[in-house]
Amino acid sequence: MKIKNILPLLMFLISFSFYAQNEKVDEKREKIKAYKVSFLTTELELTSTEAEKFWPIYNAFDDKQYELRHEKMKTYLRKLDDDKINSISEKEAATLLSQIESTDKELYLLREKYMSNLKKILSAKKILKLKKSEDDFNRKLLKQYRDKAGK
Template sequence: MKTNKLVLILIFLLSIHSFGQSQMEEKKEQIRTLKVGFITNELALTTDEATKFWPIYNAYDDKQFEIRHQKMKAFKQRMGADLDQMSEKDASSLLAQMENTEDELYQIRKKFVANLKGILPSVKIIKLKKAEDDFNRKLLQQYRNKGPRK
């Protein structure tokens, strides 16, 4: 009898966890769809440009997200400890990791821009940076206006 209850509890917990993940993935996909429309509109991409641009952009965006997510998760774990109690050696190590991550992100962006130069004119590449910033600002503003859901 206890085994049946334990199995039911495990199934319930797993279903809640997977439901939360599917909602998170759905939100991420909604944001990505809005971002695609926004950037396509702001850059006035032609069909040919869009066909070549989006696979490169999506690969770049995924890689950038992956690096930020993994590295920031590691940073948060290390910084979760009392910072006043952190040794100078640990602080130097963490600072070096943070600098390496920033450098890695810079190198990825640099390679991304180099790949775009064969596809888009320089003006559109500059407009891309502005469009990304505008989209992120707009998304943050919408979140602030709605507030966290309870």
């Protein structure tokens, strides 16, 4: 087989591999999200009325936060790896810093709006319980990840 014939096949296989990896990441994210919903539902003991109002607010916040943290910030952080950071100009660094600050501000405003919306439907005590439950969930998830990696 000639190189001309192999190259398109190789490119197809590489692109398929990247697509499959993205699909696995999305699948894992959905599994984690389902596990988190189950965990928070149990921990918060929401009434049906609270749950009906809570989950749309929580899911919208969670999706937007994920988008900001993982999609925007990853783009910035890729530019900060050791090789690239030493070669960017001061102007490029200032632009990147400005973009990071802007995303941080977006995250802050998003969290502020989220808290404001939560206060309309949940008591302060349940909001604190939510915060603790999220922290507990993250620790539990990290522990599972570490246990899996250690095997």
